[in-house]
Amino acid sequence: MLSIDFSHIFDVGSHGMTKKQFAAYKKQLKPALKSFELRAQGFHTIVDDMATARELMQYAKEVEGQFDDVVVLGIGGSSLGTLCLRDALTHLYGKKDKKQPRLHVVDNIDPIMIQELGDVIALKKTLCIVISKSGTTPETMSQYFYYRQQFEKEKLDIKKHIVFITDAERGVLREVAWEEGIRAFHIPHNVGGRFSVLTPVGLLPAALIGIDIVALLSGAKEMRDTFLSPVFTKNLPFQLAVTQHYLDTKRGKVIHVMMPYAQKLYRFADWYRQLLAESIGKKKNRKGKTVYTGITPVNALGVTDQHSQSQLYNEGPNDKLIMFIAVSQLAKQIRIPHLHPKKEAVAYMKGTSFNELIDIERLATAMAFTKNKRPNLTITIPKIDEEYVGQLFMLFESATAFLGELYGIDAFNQPGVELSKKITKEMLAKK
Known part of the structure; x- marks a missing residue:
């Protein structure tokens, strides 16, 4: 099963949340699960x-x-x-x-x-x-x-x-x-x-x-069973949703950056961008009240975007939650040759591998964000295969559904998109 490390949410002072604030959400878990049962959404069945x-x-x-x-x-x-x-x-x-x-x-x-x-x-x-x-x-x-x-x-x-x-x-x-x-x-x-x-x-x-x-569905099913757990400490999708909701509504972290440290998972961030934007960006809540909810999703790729975005994340407006995705075993160890041994400026790479280097850079980036009071969390999968990709899909679908409940909005419709479709068809019909 994948894991989530929330420690750098709790370690950034007033820009994060306390464990007490985190646990206070547990009373909302069972009502949210009941709501899914009544509304009969099929993504988890x-x-x-x-x-x-x-x-x-x-x-x-x-x-x-x-x-x-x-x-x-x-x-x-x-x-x-x-x-x-x-x-x-x-x-x-x-x-x-x-x-x-x-x-x-x-x-x-x-x-x-x-x-x-x-x-x-x-x-x-x-x-x-x-x-x-x-x-x-x-x-x-x-x-x-x-x-x-x-x-x-x-x-x-x-x-x-x-x-x-x-x-x-x-x-x-x-x-x-x-x-x-x-x-x-x-x-x-x-x-x-x-x-x-x-x-x-x-x-x-x-x-x-x-x-x-079959393996893809099996992994998703394992996470689905976690999603349906009424026990707060076991329900990873709810814990993720709680973190996102609190940091948005109480700490002004209105931009959520997904940053996988794996080239193969960059498209996952693309997929999640639509899921979060369309599900949570709503004008009205389920009671018809105007609320203008929304979290802006941003894609980044480790390590590439350490050299294009991390300057902003470290020293720019503190309005972001960074969500790293780490992979324990990316591939077989590929050693980095120790060439030019007399050049002290590159001696630090002696005896390391690409596998170690990418992981150390991720850890260093997370530590820098934390030092600068920038909340971040890390989702870790053991390896990239059908089972764990299935778990990732269901984790984020479930967390997004929970976010809809926490905001009191319908996470499953997209009236803003439907309006542009309607206008497009009307314009083409008049051509």
Whole structure:
């Protein structure tokens, strides 16, 4: 199980919180769990759906070896989790594998992006996964129209080259699936896009590129069981939410920086940015009162951003919580050669490894922040694999859900996003 070190929340004086203030939240845990039960949100129950996992693995087996490239058409919650899974759990530089296809995620409508993807894929060896719960998302549907036309121009079988992930009962994609016999997997009705990485949205692309989705769900399930614990000291997602809520509302830490010390987890910070921003940034609470809640999420990468952002975090406005993600075992030990032994300026690296260096730099950065009264915490996973990535997904989904309860807002809707979608459609209709 992953762990969370809160000690540098308690060690920064008036910019953090005391253990007594931390523990005072425990009376809010059981009411929050009851609220989830009543509202029947599905993000934490989907990890039990092994029937869908088996269906996805069976499909992946059926098409194994048929495609060189898999192209995911989706945006936001339909793409960010998939990008995270690919980068975290496959070769960082896309090492060629005769059995596994390359995975491309088209999460923008930039025409250059669309054009240049066409330069590197062969349509006859490409599978397109179209992801839209509503079937009306303008970005995704425009991409679908384009790529479908390209397949048709090549006289390729649409039912072989396109698969949908959409609502089980309604929407344009579901209708087309029924009418034309296109394979379609469904997104549970009670799971929103940014909480959907552990549904077919993330699991199908993952299965197609050889990721063990059973292990992914198993890790998530372990954290889900922690999330459902009514015992404050055991409920890590609630403890994380408590820290974020208190530091925002009582200490003015309105910016929360996620800083993984692992290149493979940088996309995880991308995924979390949407989760936190859309879930907690709300104008009204559940009673209809105007409250303007919100925490601004920021991405950083250790060690890279020690040399671009940490100056601000150490000496700029003290309005941030830094959340490090550490990995106990990044890879096999890679020793740093001891060259130029007569140069004293670089002698400090003698006898060390890249593994030790990255960890020491993380510890030093955390210590510097603490010395400067900048609250920070560290989430540690033993290694980067399906089980622990699954735990990370469920930790932050659960913590975000708890944050919604602590703020008294609906963490599962996005009225601000819906308004811009409505205006976009109206403007296009008038064109």
